Amino acid sequence: MSLKVTIKRWNAVARWTWGDHVDGDVCGICQMPFEGCPPGVKFPGDGAPVVWGKCAHAFHLQCISQWLTSKNSCPICRREWEFESSQGGPPVSFFLLFQPTTHSFR
Protein backbone atom coordinates (compact mmCIF):
# COMPACT_ATOMS: atom_id res chain seq x y z
CA MET A 1 0.00 0.00 0.00
CA SER A 2 1.35 3.40 -0.80
CA LEU A 3 0.31 6.76 0.42
CA LYS A 4 0.48 9.70 -1.88
CA VAL A 5 0.72 13.19 -0.43
CA THR A 6 0.30 16.35 -2.42
CA ILE A 7 1.50 19.58 -0.85
CA LYS A 8 -0.91 22.32 -1.74
CA ARG A 9 0.37 25.06 0.48
CA TRP A 10 2.99 25.55 3.21
CA ASN A 11 3.77 28.18 5.81
CA ALA A 12 7.31 28.60 7.12
CA VAL A 13 7.36 29.03 10.89
CA ALA A 14 11.06 28.67 11.66
CA ARG A 15 14.41 28.43 10.00
CA TRP A 16 17.32 26.23 10.96
CA THR A 17 20.55 24.97 9.44
CA TRP A 18 23.11 22.20 9.90
CA GLY A 19 25.75 24.89 9.98
CA ASP A 20 27.44 24.34 6.63
CA HIS A 21 26.62 27.81 5.41
CA VAL A 22 27.48 30.24 8.12
CA ASP A 23 26.37 33.74 7.38
CA GLY A 24 24.69 34.88 10.56
CA ASP A 25 25.84 35.02 14.17
CA VAL A 26 27.46 31.97 15.66
CA CYS A 27 27.65 30.71 19.22
CA GLY A 28 31.01 31.81 20.64
CA ILE A 29 31.56 28.38 22.17
CA CYS A 30 30.72 25.75 19.54
CA GLN A 31 30.92 28.29 16.66
CA MET A 32 27.77 26.84 15.10
CA PRO A 33 25.01 29.24 14.05
CA PHE A 34 22.54 30.18 16.77
CA GLU A 35 19.78 28.57 14.73
CA GLY A 36 21.89 25.42 14.32
CA CYS A 37 22.88 22.56 16.61
CA PRO A 38 25.72 22.42 19.08
CA PRO A 39 27.57 19.06 19.14
CA GLY A 40 25.60 16.22 20.64
CA VAL A 41 22.24 17.90 20.02
CA LYS A 42 19.94 16.39 17.39
CA PHE A 43 17.40 19.12 16.86
CA PRO A 44 17.86 22.84 16.49
CA GLY A 45 15.38 25.43 17.72
CA ASP A 46 13.75 24.24 20.92
CA GLY A 47 16.38 21.50 21.13
CA ALA A 48 19.15 24.09 21.34
CA PRO A 49 17.71 27.33 22.69
CA VAL A 50 19.78 30.49 22.70
CA VAL A 51 20.23 32.13 26.09
CA TRP A 52 21.58 35.51 27.12
CA GLY A 53 23.66 36.60 30.06
CA LYS A 54 23.22 39.90 31.90
CA CYS A 55 26.35 40.99 30.02
CA ALA A 56 24.31 40.66 26.78
CA HIS A 57 26.40 37.81 25.36
CA ALA A 58 24.47 34.88 23.96
CA PHE A 59 25.23 31.16 23.61
CA HIS A 60 23.42 27.89 23.04
CA LEU A 61 21.99 26.73 26.36
CA GLN A 62 23.94 23.44 26.18
CA CYS A 63 27.24 25.20 25.44
CA ILE A 64 27.09 27.79 28.23
CA SER A 65 25.74 25.20 30.68
CA GLN A 66 28.72 22.94 30.13
CA TRP A 67 31.14 25.86 30.57
CA LEU A 68 29.41 26.99 33.78
CA THR A 69 30.17 23.62 35.38
CA SER A 70 33.85 24.60 35.37
CA LYS A 71 33.71 28.39 35.76
CA ASN A 72 30.93 30.85 36.46
CA SER A 73 31.99 33.52 33.99
CA CYS A 74 31.04 34.73 30.53
CA PRO A 75 33.45 33.16 27.99
CA ILE A 76 33.59 36.43 26.05
CA CYS A 77 33.84 39.24 28.63
CA ARG A 78 34.74 37.14 31.71
CA ARG A 79 32.09 38.89 33.81
CA GLU A 80 30.37 36.73 36.37
CA TRP A 81 27.65 34.86 34.50
CA GLU A 82 24.01 35.58 35.30
CA PHE A 83 21.15 34.55 33.04
CA GLU A 84 19.17 37.48 31.68
CA SER A 85 15.67 36.37 32.55
CA SER A 86 13.75 39.03 30.63
CA GLN A 87 15.35 37.90 27.39
CA GLY A 88 14.25 34.34 27.75
CA GLY A 89 16.95 32.81 29.92
CA PRO A 90 15.69 29.62 31.49
CA PRO A 91 14.36 29.60 35.04
CA VAL A 92 16.80 28.16 37.53
CA SER A 93 14.90 24.91 37.96
CA PHE A 94 15.05 24.27 34.23
CA PHE A 95 18.74 24.99 34.14
CA LEU A 96 19.45 22.53 36.95
CA LEU A 97 17.41 19.84 35.26
CA PHE A 98 19.06 20.46 31.98
CA GLN A 99 22.72 20.61 32.93
CA PRO A 100 24.36 18.16 30.52
CA THR A 101 27.15 15.97 31.82
CA THR A 102 28.79 14.72 28.67
CA HIS A 103 28.53 15.61 25.03
CA SER A 104 28.38 12.81 22.57
CA PHE A 105 29.55 13.68 19.12
CA ARG A 106 27.42 13.32 16.05
Next chain:
Amino acid sequence: MADKGRIKKELTELSRDTKSGVTVEVKSEDMHELEGTISGPEGTPYEGGTYVITISIPRGYPFEPPKMKFLTKIWHPNISSQTGAICLDILKDQWSPALTIKTALLSLQALLCSPEPEDPQDAQVATMYKQDPAKFRQTAKFWTETYAQKSDGESAAISRLVEMGFSRDRAVAALAQAGGDETEAVNKLLSS
Protein backbone atom coordinates in the same frame (compact mmCIF):
# COMPACT_ATOMS: atom_id res chain seq x y z
CA MET B 1 35.17 13.78 22.93
CA ALA B 2 36.47 17.10 21.70
CA ASP B 3 34.24 19.10 19.40
CA LYS B 4 35.57 17.94 16.05
CA GLY B 5 33.22 20.20 14.12
CA ARG B 6 34.71 23.22 15.81
CA ILE B 7 38.30 22.07 15.22
CA LYS B 8 37.47 21.56 11.52
CA LYS B 9 35.97 25.04 11.31
CA GLU B 10 38.99 26.55 12.99
CA LEU B 11 41.36 24.78 10.58
CA THR B 12 39.37 25.95 7.55
CA GLU B 13 39.42 29.51 8.79
CA LEU B 14 43.16 29.30 9.53
CA SER B 15 43.94 27.96 6.07
CA ARG B 16 42.15 30.96 4.54
CA ASP B 17 44.08 33.40 6.71
CA THR B 18 47.36 34.43 5.15
CA LYS B 19 47.80 37.74 6.94
CA SER B 20 48.21 37.00 10.63
CA GLY B 21 51.60 35.23 10.37
CA VAL B 22 50.43 32.04 12.06
CA THR B 23 49.91 28.66 10.38
CA VAL B 24 48.62 25.31 11.58
CA GLU B 25 49.23 21.88 10.13
CA VAL B 26 47.35 18.69 11.05
CA LYS B 27 49.62 15.94 12.36
CA SER B 28 47.20 13.14 13.24
CA GLU B 29 44.15 11.68 11.52
CA ASP B 30 41.80 12.50 14.38
CA MET B 31 42.89 16.17 14.16
CA HIS B 32 43.95 16.18 17.81
CA GLU B 33 47.65 16.59 17.16
CA LEU B 34 48.58 19.78 15.34
CA GLU B 35 51.67 21.79 14.66
CA GLY B 36 51.57 25.57 14.55
CA THR B 37 54.10 28.15 13.50
CA ILE B 38 54.44 31.79 14.48
CA SER B 39 56.97 34.28 13.21
CA GLY B 40 59.13 36.25 15.60
CA PRO B 41 57.73 39.77 15.98
CA GLU B 42 59.63 42.69 14.46
CA GLY B 43 61.67 44.78 16.85
CA THR B 44 62.30 41.84 19.19
CA PRO B 45 65.35 39.56 19.41
CA TYR B 46 63.09 36.90 17.85
CA GLU B 47 62.68 38.83 14.59
CA GLY B 48 63.47 36.70 11.56
CA GLY B 49 62.82 33.45 13.41
CA THR B 50 60.06 30.94 12.73
CA TYR B 51 58.86 29.08 15.79
CA VAL B 52 57.22 25.67 15.62
CA ILE B 53 54.70 24.92 18.35
CA THR B 54 53.24 21.49 19.05
CA ILE B 55 49.51 21.65 19.76
CA SER B 56 47.58 18.86 21.40
CA ILE B 57 43.79 19.15 21.57
CA PRO B 58 42.41 17.61 24.79
CA ARG B 59 39.15 15.64 24.86
CA GLY B 60 37.45 18.45 26.72
CA TYR B 61 38.20 21.08 24.04
CA PRO B 62 36.93 23.82 23.77
CA PHE B 63 36.06 23.70 27.46
CA GLU B 64 39.70 22.93 28.22
CA PRO B 65 42.64 24.80 26.68
CA PRO B 66 44.76 23.28 23.91
CA LYS B 67 48.15 22.08 25.15
CA MET B 68 50.96 24.04 23.51
CA LYS B 69 54.73 23.73 23.67
CA PHE B 70 57.60 25.28 21.75
CA LEU B 71 59.37 22.72 19.59
CA THR B 72 61.86 25.33 18.41
CA LYS B 73 64.33 26.30 21.10
CA ILE B 74 63.84 29.86 22.34
CA TRP B 75 65.42 32.11 24.98
CA HIS B 76 62.49 33.78 26.74
CA PRO B 77 61.64 34.22 30.45
CA ASN B 78 58.21 32.58 30.12
CA ILE B 79 59.30 29.62 27.98
CA SER B 80 61.52 26.82 29.24
CA SER B 81 64.85 26.87 27.41
CA GLN B 82 65.07 23.11 28.06
CA THR B 83 61.60 21.75 27.30
CA GLY B 84 59.73 24.51 25.48
CA ALA B 85 56.99 24.52 28.14
CA ILE B 86 55.04 27.78 28.15
CA CYS B 87 53.85 29.84 31.09
CA LEU B 88 50.85 31.79 29.82
CA ASP B 89 47.64 32.30 31.81
CA ILE B 90 45.21 31.79 28.91
CA LEU B 91 46.69 28.33 28.30
CA LYS B 92 45.95 27.52 31.94
CA ASP B 93 43.36 28.96 34.33
CA GLN B 94 42.44 31.95 32.16
CA TRP B 95 41.33 29.85 29.19
CA SER B 96 37.88 30.59 27.80
CA PRO B 97 35.96 28.52 25.22
CA ALA B 98 35.54 31.71 23.18
CA LEU B 99 39.30 31.60 22.49
CA THR B 100 40.61 29.56 19.56
CA ILE B 101 43.81 27.90 18.38
CA LYS B 102 44.47 31.01 16.32
CA THR B 103 43.95 33.47 19.16
CA ALA B 104 46.14 31.31 21.41
CA LEU B 105 48.95 31.38 18.82
CA LEU B 106 48.55 35.14 18.46
CA SER B 107 48.83 35.41 22.25
CA LEU B 108 52.11 33.52 22.07
CA GLN B 109 53.32 36.02 19.50
CA ALA B 110 52.31 38.81 21.89
CA LEU B 111 54.18 37.03 24.68
CA LEU B 112 57.35 37.21 22.57
CA CYS B 113 56.87 41.00 22.40
CA SER B 114 56.29 41.45 26.11
CA PRO B 115 57.95 38.95 28.46
CA GLU B 116 56.65 38.71 32.04
CA PRO B 117 59.80 38.08 34.12
CA GLU B 118 57.81 38.22 37.38
CA ASP B 119 55.97 35.04 36.38
CA PRO B 120 58.83 33.04 34.87
CA GLN B 121 58.90 29.58 33.39
CA ASP B 122 62.69 29.60 33.14
CA ALA B 123 64.30 31.20 36.20
CA GLN B 124 67.73 31.44 34.61
CA VAL B 125 66.42 33.35 31.60
CA ALA B 126 64.23 35.57 33.78
CA THR B 127 67.17 36.48 36.02
CA MET B 128 69.29 37.41 33.02
CA TYR B 129 66.39 39.43 31.58
CA LYS B 130 66.16 41.48 34.77
CA GLN B 131 69.85 41.80 35.67
CA ASP B 132 71.59 42.03 32.32
CA PRO B 133 69.13 43.11 29.57
CA ALA B 134 71.92 43.56 27.00
CA LYS B 135 73.19 40.02 27.50
CA PHE B 136 69.61 38.76 27.41
CA ARG B 137 68.97 40.38 24.03
CA GLN B 138 72.24 39.06 22.66
CA THR B 139 71.52 35.52 23.83
CA ALA B 140 67.91 35.57 22.62
CA LYS B 141 69.06 36.84 19.23
CA PHE B 142 71.73 34.16 19.03
CA TRP B 143 69.17 31.45 19.82
CA THR B 144 66.93 32.88 17.11
CA GLU B 145 69.74 32.73 14.56
CA THR B 146 70.86 29.28 15.66
CA TYR B 147 67.60 27.45 16.20
CA ALA B 148 64.75 29.41 14.60
CA GLN B 149 66.10 30.29 11.19
CA LYS B 150 66.06 28.13 8.11
CA SER B 151 69.45 26.55 7.54
CA ASP B 152 70.38 28.95 4.73
CA GLY B 153 70.17 31.83 7.18
CA GLU B 154 72.62 30.21 9.58
CA SER B 155 74.29 32.44 12.11
CA ALA B 156 77.31 34.22 10.69
CA ALA B 157 79.14 33.51 13.94
CA ILE B 158 78.73 29.75 13.50
CA SER B 159 79.99 29.95 9.92
CA ARG B 160 83.10 31.85 11.03
CA LEU B 161 83.88 29.30 13.76
CA VAL B 162 83.40 26.45 11.28
CA GLU B 163 85.77 28.23 8.89
CA MET B 164 88.35 28.30 11.68
CA GLY B 165 88.22 24.52 11.64
CA PHE B 166 85.86 23.67 14.51
CA SER B 167 83.07 21.19 13.89
CA ARG B 168 79.61 22.69 13.54
CA ASP B 169 78.24 20.89 16.60
CA ARG B 170 81.06 22.10 18.81
CA ALA B 171 80.80 25.63 17.44
CA VAL B 172 77.05 25.74 18.18
CA ALA B 173 77.53 24.34 21.67
CA ALA B 174 80.34 26.75 22.50
CA LEU B 175 78.38 29.76 21.21
CA ALA B 176 75.32 28.67 23.18
CA GLN B 177 77.42 28.37 26.32
CA ALA B 178 78.92 31.79 25.70
CA GLY B 179 75.47 33.27 25.17
CA GLY B 180 76.36 34.17 21.57
CA ASP B 181 79.60 35.96 22.45
CA GLU B 182 81.96 34.92 19.67
CA THR B 183 85.26 35.74 21.40
CA GLU B 184 84.25 33.88 24.53
CA ALA B 185 83.18 30.92 22.37
CA VAL B 186 86.56 30.84 20.61
CA ASN B 187 88.33 30.88 23.97
CA LYS B 188 86.15 28.00 25.17
CA LEU B 189 86.86 25.99 22.05
CA LEU B 190 90.60 26.62 22.25
CA SER B 191 90.82 25.75 25.92
CA SER B 192 88.76 22.56 25.70
